[in-house]
Amino acid sequence: MEESSIEKQVVSLPPKKRSGWRESLPSKLNHLKGGNVTLDCGDWNLGCRELKQMKSIIEKSGMKLEQIYSVIPETIVSATALGYQAQLIFPKGAIQSQPQNSNVIRPEKESKVFFHEGTLRSGEHLEVEGDVLLLGDVNPGASISSTGDVLIFGRLLGTAHAGNSGNINAKIVALELKPLQLRIAEKIARGPEERPKVGFAEEAKLIKGHILIGPAKAAYLRKKPLLPNQSL
Amino acid sequence: MSPNTRIILICSGKGGVGKTTLTANLGIALAKQGVRTAVLDADFGLRNLDLLLGLENRIIYTAQEVLEESCRLEQALVKHKQEGNLALLPAGNPRMLDWLKPEDMQRIVSMLAEQFDYVLIDCPAGVEDGFKNAASATNEAIVITTPEISAVRDADRVIGLLNTNGIKPIQLVLNRVRPKMIASQEMLSVDDVTDILALPLLGLVLEDEQVIVSTNRGEPLTLRGSRSPAARCYGNIARRLQGEEIPLIDPSKEGKGLRDKFRRLMATKIF
Numbered sequence: 001m002e003e004s005s006i007e008k009q010v011v012s013l014p015p016k017k018r019s020g021w022r023e024s025l026p027s028k029l030n031h032l033k034g035g036n037v038t039l040d041c042g043d044w045n046l047g048c049r050e051l052k053q054m055k056s057i058i059e060k061s062g063m064k065l066e067q068i069y070s071v072i073p074e075t076i077v078s079a080t081a082l083g084y085q086a087q088l089i090f091p092k093g094a095i096q097s098q099p100q101n102s103n104v105i106r107p108e109k110e111s112k113v114f115f116h117e118g119t120l121r122s123g124e125h126l127e128v129e130g131d132v133l134l135l136g137d138v139n140p141g142a143s144i145s146s147t148g149d150v151l152i153f154g155r156l157l158g159t160a161h162a163g164n165s166g167n168i169n170a171k172i173v174a175l176e177l178k179p180l181q182l183r184i185a186e187k188i189a190r191g192p193e194e195r196p197k198v199g200f201a202e203e204a205k206l207i208k209g210h211i212l213i214g215p216a217k218a219a220y221l222r223k224k225p226l227l228p229n230q231s232l
Numbered sequence: 233m234s235p236n237t238r239i240i241l242i243c244s245g246k247g248g249v250g251k252t253t254l255t256a257n258l259g260i261a262l263a264k265q266g267v268r269t270a271v272l273d274a275d276f277g278l279r280n281l282d283l284l285l286g287l288e289n290r291i292i293y294t295a296q297e298v299l300e301e302s303c304r305l306e307q308a309l310v311k312h313k314q315e316g317n318l319a320l321l322p323a324g325n326p327r328m329l330d331w332l333k334p335e336d337m338q339r340i341v342s343m344l345a346e347q348f349d350y351v352l353i354d355c356p357a358g359v360e361d362g363f364k365n366a367a368s369a370t371n372e373a374i375v376i377t378t379p380e381i382s383a384v385r386d387a388d389r390v391i392g393l394l395n396t397n398g399i400k401p402i403q404l405v406l407n408r409v410r411p412k413m414i415a416s417q418e419m420l421s422v423d424d425v426t427d428i429l430a431l432p433l434l435g436l437v438l439e440d441e442q443v444i445v446s447t448n449r450g451e452p453l454t455l456r457g458s459r460s461p462a463a464r465c466y467g468n469i470a471r472r473l474q475g476e477e478i479p480l481i482d483p484s485k486e487g488k489g490l491r492d493k494f495r496r497l498m499a500t501k502i503f
Contacts, residue, residue, distance in 0.1 A: 119430065120392075121388045121389060121391055121392030121395070122385050122386070122388035122389040122392065123359075123388075123389040123392060123393075124392050137430075139388050139428055140381075140385060140388070140428070141385050141388065141389065142392075157428070
């Protein structure tokens with residue numbers, strides 16, 4: 001682990017995730033002066049529980065976790081859900097050397113994930129090449145579209161179009177899926193009339209030419225490598 | 233520009249939801265609290281803030297002459313006849329729309345800001361040039377909407393535009409609330425609206441026939457210290473703007489108390 005204290009104190013986790021971090025993290029914190037700490041999680045895929053544990057370890061050492069950096073969108077989502085400032089960063093080439101998952105048939109450029117924070121309000125339109133991850137709601141009258149998947153960490157009440165250049169494998173995932181209209185590739189569907197159950201994420205997929213809504217798969221994001229791209 | 237002046241844009245997107253009524257009542261209510269308040273009618277195409285304030289026949293010069301520098305600001309300002317702390321800067325000719333630029337609007341607002349504690353700008357409906365001009369000159373906004381999906385949708389659009397202009401804080405006023413219709417679930421509830429718009433609620437205004445009466449008379453409800461429901465709501469909004477902490481009225485409890493029942497009984501025409 002290294003640290004730098006130009007202005008912010010940054011604690012960087014080592015490149016590969018290790019199981020012994022609960023023991024090794026406190027000793028690395030001893031070098032720091034105290035106060036606010038920024039945690040650079042590198043390519044560690046961390047859930048809310050692990051981040052909470054890290055937070056309590058840092059607090060035991062008399063410091064305060066202020067900000068989280070990561071190259072993994074899932075970690076960013078967890079960090080934001082816990083209320084931290086989180087930033088998706090892209091190191092030079094380090095992450096690109098990871099082996100690409102072999103069962104993914106998507107073309108390379110589709111593995112881009114565009115990350116947007118904030119609610120889309122009526123009349124606003126977000127169009128993205130590649131996948132899009134939105135932290136916020138899509139209000140009625142707003143629309144979001146991408147050539148890949150549309151992932152919404154919030155409510156989808158407007159219109160969403162996944163795979164807008166014809167990708168029939170694209171999906172639309174949201175914590176509350178009650179859109180006015182859903183589009184996947186060339187297919188169009190009206191949203192459901194009734195309100196979905198609260199607290200269950202749902203996804204819309206194209207199955208045999210029809211757009212169907214079902215419970216979202218928790219492991220969905222991990223099926224394919226979400227390689228950040230410098231051009232984002 | 234005086235740094236303490238609060239410049240507040242009152243806008244809604246949709247027309248007819250109560251921008252001008254709120255501007256007039258809020259202007260009077262603030263002036264009654266002793267703060268120097270200016271109301272600027274930025275609705276050049278369809279001006280009627282002067283009507284609501286009952287000042288139509290006193291207008292000599294307008295914002296147009298001020299911008300053309302053919303009169304001084306003091307000459308154009310119309311002081312309210314009963315509330316000396318309130319002044320109106322009337323909108324000029326509708327043809328102003330052809331040449332008015334955001335810079336003109338900024339110039340006129342900064343002139344007002346030198347003399348007043350509050351500058352309330354009555355924004356035109358829509359999101360076109362009139363709105364953009366008005367939004368360019370402000371740093372704070374009140375979005376007013378009614379519990380109808382069309383008004384809420386337009387308000388949402390306006391909030392998006394205000395956000396991109398970097399205007400903060402934006403607060404919400406929900407107008408024409410009918411407690412009975414909310415209770416019977418025929419109307420969007422307060423939570424339904426704030427759920428979509430995600431803004432801090434500055435106040436609710438109850439549906440009230442007295443608003444129509446006062447508009448036609450050219451005497452805003454807050455002027456005479458009326459005890460009608462809407463007047464109370466406007467007064468509360470003005471006090472919250474000044475930083476007082478006043479709990480929001482609960483629509484479900486409105487009109488149920490003994491005093492309200494008695495008042496209603498007294499208002500009933502028996503003969």
